[in-house]
Amino acid sequence: MAAPKRTLYISPPDGGWGWMIVAGCFLVTICTRAVTRCISIFFVEFQTYFAQDYAQTAWIHSIVDCVTMLCGLGFALCYSPAIAMVGKYFNKRRALAYGIATSGSGIGTFILAPVVQLLIEQFSWRGALLILGGFVLNLCVCGALMRPITLKEDHKNLPKQDSVSKTPKENLPSLSLCSPLLKECTQSCLCCSLQQEYHFLLIADFVVFATSILFMAYGCSPLFVYLVPYALSVGVSHQQAAFLMSILGVINIVGNVTFGWLTDRRCLKNSRYVCYLFAVGLDGLCYLFLPMLQSFPLLVPFSCTFGYFDGAYVTLIPVVTAEVVGTTSLSSALGVVYFLHAVPYLVSPPIAGWLVDTTGSYTAAFLLCGFSMIFSSILLSFARLLKKMKTSQVQSLDEDAGPKLQLWPNGTVAYSVAGELDHKDEDIMTSGVPGYHT
Template identity: 80%
Template sequence: MAKVNRARSTSPPDGGWGWMVVAGCFLVTICTRAVTRCISIFFVDFQTYFSQDYAQTAWIHSIVDCVTMLCGLGFALCYSPAIAMVGKYFSRRKALAYGISMSGSGIGIFILAPVVQLLIEQFSWRGALLILGGFVLNLCVCGALMRPITLKDDQTTSEQNHVCRTETQGFQRASPSSTWTKEWVQTCLCGSLQQEYNFLLMSDFVVLAISVLFMAYGCSPLFVYLVPYALSIGVSHQQAAFLMSILGVIDIIGNITFGWLTDRRCLKNYQYICYLFAIGMDGLCYLCLPMLQSLPLLVPFACTFGYFDGAYVTLIPVVTAEIVGTTSLSSALGVVYFLHAVPYLVSPPIAGWLVDTTGSYTAAFLLCGFSMIFSSVLLGFARLVKKMRKTQLQFLAKESDAKLQLWTNGSVAYSVARELDQKDGESVAIAMLGSNPT
């Protein structure tokens, strides 16, 4: 087999072939996330054809999303590696690069939503799915753009793993059945895994992981139920597809502008807070949705929700990299997107069950809204506690330094006073001896 040429660099190049990687990731997000979200346009057709309720029909979309984030199957083999590759090529302009890459989801929704509706009308839902399947084959082209790159940190890790493998093979050849050899192999493997996944023990990452669960639960149902909700209040099929297009195009603006803004010097240190703000705003949009009963009211909602959805999606890799670093970014992103799987699986059916039970979308939308707000508040509270603890430790450190300095100065002062007393005593003795020569 031909050997793959691997580019070598001491630091991310922040350009060059990296822009081709961004283009590849852009196409990947169109072929994966955009196509997945456009499945909501099929929702009413699925429900009518199979004669099922909301909860049962929602499993179609939720299983697609879940398998994408959970396994090494299908879209998952393209989505996570493409995002991780962008992080390898960019450092200084990472948020902008991710903004452009992730905007493929919004552009895809903007283009595909009306196209899918036309395909359903012309070729039925079966024909539309076949055509979408042919379009998704472009993922093969995207994979050809992903040129591997070796950074300085990767070289160090690779050298350590190579030494470990060499020593292990040598010990196995020398004494393959030795108990000591087996223990060495286990220790080496455990050390390698511990080095790659040591971020799992970081408290900041644990909090991020918990918040991702609530955030993922809240964000998924809208892309399943926006079209059915619009149809239930009297909006036509074309207008409902138009809402999805608006959501998609504003999502693009959120991806790019938020990525560009948070790369600026004034906001560079506040990317974490911007991420929290975007999630919280989407939660507030959810809480307002049940009161919007017409197309003119749904359009501003789609604009607002789409913008902040694109904003926080762009910042997920940035916030993850801030917590775990660039070296472990690929593994950490894999865990983060893996954590999306379970909420993606259960949230649309739960929302559908609430719609079937209550006969209204209100309970489902409110639950999603509060879930996203809780995700934002949890991260904000954790960051506040960390900052307070850091301030307290700094105060204790300063106080201990002051006490140490005071103790040292006191000792010096006591020593000087004692020397002065000794000199005074000697002077008095000499004077007495001078006055009494006997």
């Protein structure tokens, strides 16, 4: 089979075959993220058939989500390259391309949730999984669309040919004597590059933000596992419970688009950090009211509200990360932020299931998730407040020092050069005045 022909581009084409890449990534997000969310519809079926409690059954969804975010196996082998390929083909229209590509998650959830429930009723959970697996095989088609592209900058970043390979054989013994020194230099260069790339890990603001991400991720994950079982437990029919997941998915897309558009407006552009806190806090507040909502008409507005603000803060995560670490380290910082989602995604559904098994109610599980998200918002709020207080304190010290004093970054106060020159000029002028004494 002939190797695919690579076309050299000076810059990303921002179109052309790139739109096929976007279409492929759109389908990838449906086959991965949307299908993962629909696993919660199988929850009751798995629990009944295998006669397991909530905590044991929840591991199915947790492991899928965790491995996908950790990028080691499974869906991650399709999801991560597809997302990266969109960035290869687009530069000026990158935001639009990513918006279209990632919207497959919400749209897929809206479509698949009632379809999966219908498949379970018609063919049982085994037949439904078989049909769903056949649908997921479309990932092979998506992979066929991922045509390789070579940019001019890729040639600049290619490593030069190893000088050792060009060395004659008779010089290899002398070169081997220097190999320990070369190895030490290589390791030191690697450590320096890693330190430069991940220096933001030592920034206090990023540490606080990363800690808040852990609590936020813990709170947001269990709902996609337990919304359908909770709805069934309060007397909602299977079709209506699946429809709640559909509402959650489509309103999530609305939150992505509208909240992103609103925070781009001039009046809110400087308040994106506050908008992020607001969205996370409101999702936590929705959790606190969920145990009191025990009918389908009451669960519909909950799904709308939670889905909207869930899409809202997901849109603002890259923006807030850029505000904390700057645009230079944004790529590496986002990698760390999304990596931090993995552990809460793994442990939160089983913990919530254990609480349901222990208490016989969903109340404790939902309250813990709600307080976790509210704590995430409060933690960032206090960090923001302390930073503003510290900045205002430094400014007040600078004003109290007077115009001839400057506050240096290390906190020491030094006289300005202009002030010293003014003082010398004053001494020269007054030294010749009779009767003047210093």
